[in-house]
Amino acid sequence: MKICVINFSGNVGKSIVSQHLLKPRIKNSEIISVESINSDGTNDEKIRGKRFTDIANRVLDIENIIVDVGASNVEDFLYQMKQSIGSQEDFDYFLVPTILKNKQIIDTVATIDTLNDTGIEKERIRVIFNMIDEDTRLLYDFKEIFNCKHVATISEDIIIYENELFNRLHEILDFESISALAHDDTDFKALIQSTEDKTKRSEYITKLGLKRLSIGVERMLDKTYSQLMK
Ligand SMILES: Nc1ncnc2c1ncn2[C@@H]1O[C@H](COP(=O)(O)OP(=O)(O)O)[C@@H](O)[C@H]1O
Ligand SMILES: [Mg+2]
Incomplete structure (x- = not known):
């Protein structure tokens, strides 16, 4: 294509x-x-x-x-x-x-x-x-x-x-793709609870938030793509 x-x-x-x-x-x-x-x-x-x-x-x-x-x-x-x-x-x-x-x-x-x-x-x-x-x-x-x-x-x-996700992807240093983010099975909640380190906690909190956004965005883009290629 x-x-x-x-x-x-x-x-x-x-x-x-x-x-x-x-x-x-x-x-x-x-x-x-x-x-x-x-x-x-x-x-x-x-x-x-x-x-x-x-x-x-x-x-x-x-x-x-x-x-x-x-x-x-x-x-x-x-x-x-x-x-x-x-x-x-x-x-x-x-x-x-x-x-x-x-x-x-x-x-x-x-x-x-x-x-x-x-x-x-x-x-x-x-x-x-x-x-x-x-x-x-x-x-x-x-x-x-x-x-x-x-x-x-x-x-x-x-x-x-x-969607704000598109403007926030730079917040993830090891960003690969929206799909990889959506399917990241890291237990961020456990990680947040595991540390008192403020920087680390905020990094996990950000990543969990972006992961949640990316699940919706991936679904949306799948739909857009299938309509586009109809
Ligand atoms: N669906 C969207 N939701 C939120 N922000 C978006 C969306 N599409 C594009 N943007 C933002 O708008 C800006 C322009 O998008 P970009 O793809 O760079 O445009 P172009 O390549 O046509 O100049 C970027 O900051 C981008 O993140
Ligand atoms: Mg451009």
Whole structure:
């Protein structure tokens, strides 16, 4: 499976989707982050032809790949893809995460339009509604996006709820994956009781809290993934 995660806007959750929704559920997959791929270690604003070729070659070479296109590179990436006839056919899906903010909604519609102009069919363009909470009325709040239904696959069921876990994973020093955390069978309660050391106690308390959050998040992401790949 080859997936491109893309949006003209930053902060829509492209990296969260790549790392926590896709990578753990696609066997032997790897992520290329287009922002960091240049071999000379510099951070160019633009993906020049050669760099696009490097990315396109890796997409051909690696069976299961997730390409996370950083916002500042999207325009250039899509331009190069349009020039390189047939390269868009290498991807099974173009996933477009979006959030409930004006700029991001406008940019999401522009992203969908550009993908459509590049010749990518409706089936391969899929929107993921991200950072959703109970107050969100999807059909109303994202109506501009639902208006793109003729050119992209848009479903109320492809959603990721807002969860503090995503912003707290750095609190775990040996973090591996949300799934590993959810299935960690360490008896944290016993560990908490076993020590008077304040630092240790607080470390165990934090980890138990995050483990509890991760169980719910893993279930949610399983559902999102199965709706996404329907
Ligand atoms: N579902 C979510 N719930 C809570 N925070 C989220 C969620 N999705 C993304 N975030 C947070 O929003 C910020 C932007 O997400 P990120 O994946 O880095 O976006 P992008 O790669 O599109 O710029 C990060 O701090 C991330 O942790
Ligand atoms: Mg990112």
